[in-house]
Amino acid sequence: MTVALETRNLVKRFGGLVATDDVSIAFQKGVRYALIGPNGAGKTTLINLLTGVLRPTGGAVILEGADITGMAPHRRVQNGLARTFQINQLFPEMTPLQTVGLAVSERQGHGREWWRLAGGKREVIDEAAAILERFGLTDVMGAETKVLPYGKQRLLEIAVAIACRPRVLLLDEPAAGVPEEERHEILDIVGGLPDDVTILLIEHDMDLVFSFAQRIAVLVNGGLFMEGAAKDIAADPRVREVYLGEGGHG
Amino acid sequence: MVTILFDGIAYGMLLFILACGLSVTLGLMNFVNLAHGAFALAGGYITATLMNRAGFSFFLCLPIAFLFSALIGVALERTLYRHLYDRSHLDQVLFTIGIVFMTVSAVDYTMGSGQQMINIPTVLRGRIDLLGGSIGVYRLFIIVICGLLTLLLQLALVRTRFGSRLRAAVDDPRVARGLGVNVNLVFAVTFAIGSGLAGLGGALGAEVLGMDPTFPVKFMIYFLIVVTVGGASSITGAFFASLLLGIADVAGKYYVPKAGAFIIYAIMVLVLIWRPQGLFVKGATR
Amino acid sequence: QETVKIGVILPMTGPSASTGKQAEAAAKLWIQQNGATVAGKKVELIIKDDTGAPDVTKRLAQELVVNDKVNVLLGFGLTPLALAVAPIATQAKIPQIVTAAATAIITEQSPFIVRTSFTLPQATVPMAQWSAKNGIKKVVTLVSDYGPGIDAEKAFKDEFTKGGGEVVAELRVPLRNPDFAPFLQRVKDASPDAVFVFVPSGFGSAFMKQFAERGLTQAGIKLIATGDVTDDDVLNELGDSALGVVNTHHYSASHDSPENKAFVEAFKKANNFRPNFMAVGAYDGMQLVYKALEKTKGNADGQALLDAMKGMSWTSVRGPVQIDPETRDIIQNIYVRKVEKVGGELFNQEFATIEKVKDPVKAAKKQ
Amino acid sequence: MAELLGLDHVAAGYGLATVLNDISLSLADGRSLALLGRNGAGKTTLVNTIVGVTTMKGGAIRLGGRDITRLRPEQRAHAGIGWVPQERNIFKSLTVEENMTAVARPGPWTVARVYDMFPRLRERRRNMGNQLSGGEQQMLAVGRALVLNPRLILLDEPTEGLAPIIVDELLGALKRIIWDEGVSAIIVEQNAQKILSVTDDAVILDRGLVVYAGPSAALAADRDALETHFGVAGRAGGRGAA
């Protein structure tokens, strides 16, 4: 197996607080991971470090063997690292079609073309339409994003990330605010991505975590607490103590 | 040397007193009030009118100028401004420029286009020697008032519960209301303070800067410079920015007269490149 | 009955609004006093506000020429405004009467420009002469940093050094400058006998106040100036700090002549302020048009009017004046005045007269 | 027991749309109510209507026997309503501590007590509102409502985004607050099972109408009702505004 994404001694400090504490972890290609941990453990911060939204105080991020620690966020996306946000980050006045279409056309390298009308390239449109269909967004693809119901927006958030055709996909609580019965649908679509895509999921809903993840990493107080196969983690008493609590799963 | 320093400080303080009201409305309330100078104008004109026509003493006029402008501020806030808090900054710009245009014309129409003259009391005239330099008494007076004001404002608007309530109301008025903050009152009071300060600034500044109907337009840029360089949300920021700009401007004009007019803009641009949020803004954001 | 149209373009809003106000009032007063008919022609004023922006001035002039077919253009509050219109006067071949702007070069920009105001060197040179003769040896000049200011600085220095004086420092204050303090401090540090000042009339008050506040008078530094600083329009507001300032200019509201007394009285009656030199420029501008029309017997052709204007002389409220047939500038008396209090009001009291002064710049060029 | 909150034929909505049609409810002093329903059923709208931040289109609201229909939101807060908004809405330019002190009112709940409940917040007390993790914001939103020392606390999906262990802790604390201190509570939840053990009563909303009202225990035991309102059966109808 090859390593898709790796961190080496990653550190992030906010003033006195060590939000990421010497984290060294390797994500294998094609494996579905979950990242769990108490509130404020540094999960979102870790994703922000991986994607370049935040600059690490120390350590390195390695994507498919290349050091990307200092790389600009958009370059990382071009190199196959995409994400969703804990709170939706969409373009409120653009339609899902435009949003996904834009992501596809940027990936295909048409982003700087100012002389051509948007929507002229067949391969862009076809791919965007296919993605929208997969997420059941076809019937709302012409409506402004801001008027969509929350659930649809959440789907779009993930659709955009997938339109970047990532080889590593980072999902920050994708099911937050989505009703019970739709949560599994979302993760089913994500799970249906090609086998060589590495996925890292942050989630507090343990049903989802255990049904989705093959391996789980636990973060506590910024540091990597443990990492292992899903069922080992579920059974671990220490994880129960710091995170799962009495009503925990397993 | 010392004299130049004093002059710079005094000039800075004058900028501060005129701009600090704006750093209240713009910085704390996040309202782009380009009509700030209009309230200063009100303060300056009421002072000139009362002194010249009714023989009021200058010292009495200062609090009156504050109250008068504050009252106008509240009246406008309750009737007009409050509809604009949740509008875009562009709307606010458009609206307040409209107010400026109206004020300039209306004052010109009613009071004439000439300069309003204020004769400050004799105790404030003249110069005294201090630390080997000589400084105008009036400028010293301004420095003292501004120093006090800064302390007062910092305590009242930033450190207190009123201050946190104000910022809460600005961040999210709907939720602040739902949690028991009387947003209308908080805004009205703050706006009154902001306009009152402008009025006081107008009254104090008329002597040095002159006061005519175009005052709000002429000095708008300076207010904005002070507020941005200082960092919009902090009174002390505006204070130190005023000092910096005042000293640099006066010293620059004294030592390198040729570059004189550039200095204030150059400093602003450099500061903003170095610290886009202004000099004194606390807490980095994510 | 044919009408003769006069297009009046003035800054009525913006920083130079007071110029426009004075000039408009004077032009209207002239019509009111002398009737709207001259040499059998009806005279019509079309007044426009150019807000002090040259491109607007230019467009307004063009529209007045093309659409309204005006016979004369009149007004122009500032040098750039007058200059912007010069090519149009040339192209349309109609007189452009400049009643306010005062930089020397203006009349050279078009053969159709006639000036009824003054040129800054014209007001400055007598000041330099007077100073040199009255015990002033060392002078610092302090002027606004733009065309007229630089004109004044140069005119003063040339004349003053010629008279044996020394200019120890030349300071130029940016036009958009709210604080004179650092410049005055330099003046003080140089400790000259006097400081010669030119700032546009709106800035005079701020300057005077700071001059007094800085204690320059106590330090024995005299203030000498052109009359722009002690402009009649704002003089009263300057307060006692202006008392004793010596200055040279072509018009004072207190000029002692029957014509002026009548003029000031009528002006004050029609408006609630007293006239200044801007008003007189416009008043004489109107007078010049009327006189020219009389001379051409109502022929309002541009060239004819211009020819009639050249060399025209009359008794203005400021004293005897004549349009220099060669330069089309005005030849007039310059008075040395001192600010004094008369009946509770401040006035520039004239105490010496230099007669028939031509614009020194053009006079020098000819030699 | 005396009635604390009463709703009579309340209608409310946004702009021209009516979201709540005709809601009547009564909540006794010291009792708690679970407010359930699918996405878009109108739970948040109902909570916000009680708080006073949505436009009411009809009906009346009483608090402790007093008609508060015409009171402004801040007056209702002073009358004893505490609120945890669904989107948390932490004041971003206030520190954690200021978020609470700005709105605090005297009573048994103090900032220190909130810190004891959520030690994480004490560590983060000087952080600005926008420098908190999602879960920390949720804790702060709950703490901020508590220091208002309300008689009635409205919690809109308070467990969203919290770690399982904190959820347990929060629900335990809520139980204690309701039982020991006599505070009344309305708790909105998507997951019925999670909440029914905490509350006395339960109400299910659907398309702006009350479709079920009864004791929590009864609902928890009523598989049919749960199936109708939350199960597969409920999904076929699709979701939509009223």
Add this chain to the structure above:
Amino acid sequence: MTDIAAAAAVPQISPAADARLMLAAAARWRWWEFAVWIAALAAIVVFPRNLLLLNEIAILALFALSLDLILGFAGIVSLGHAAFFGVGAYAAGLLGKFGYGDPFLGLAAAAAVAAVLGFATSFLLLRGSDLTRLMVTLGIALMLLELANREAWLTGGADGLQGVTIGPVLGLFDFDLSGRTAYLYSLGVLFVLFLLARRIIHSPFGLSLRAVKQNPLRARAIGISVAVRLVAIYTLSAAFAGVAGALSAQTTQYVSLEVFDFIRSADVMLVLVLGGVGYLYGGIFGALIFKLMQDYLSAITPQYWQFWIGLVLVILVLAGRERIGAQLTRLFAPLLRWRRA
């Protein structure tokens, strides 16, 4: 299924075909757009007395259009756009003064100089809030103003640039006093640049700008280099503004320091906001409304017209610009329906 789906009233063929239609629809010319340009051209015969004013309107419209490119489509606020207008004006003016009076040469030079300045200063705008950007742009414009004031040997300083002579357009049409050539020339340039702008905003590049404006965080997260895009559009906008300045210099054959003035930057912002930000025609309509209003009011009351402009602004904002827009649309709705039928 939902009513939102119903809004997208395109017959269901295949999602991809639908999508293509939908995207193409956005860039299609509407009938009223033709009407606007035809009216602009017709104005020459309808209002022969007002060609100078119309010329100013066309120039202001172009200037506002250039601001719209950054403000409306990329979300960069600026209170110093006059910097580019100014350097464009001086570039064209100086060329004219030193004997290179060909109009198109002047335009090209102005565009180039302004673009260089725009490119150089764009890097200062990549960080910071709206307020910071406002003040940095303002500061740059004011520094240029001071520079132009000081270097009077080149610029003529406060007296303005004298002796600008501009040759005939295409070597054929002289600038006349009535302003006919001037208006046609400016209108033509405006139209061409408008077409270019219209093309750009409907291109993938234009779409990415809107994305950057609405959510830079997400824009980065789909691989867009926010900085590069902003620099590009800012440079382009500067070039447009430079051309507007050149038009002004050429048609008035005069340049003065006012081209850099704060008031000019503020006015153009006002004009754009008045007409509506972010739909290209905002600048044109805004310029039309503003200039007509100004001309009309200042003819009635030369001294106090600003009061009425102020009042109009205040009322406009209080009544809600969008709401007025909606009312107008409603007013014209029958017309639209009639056309569809």
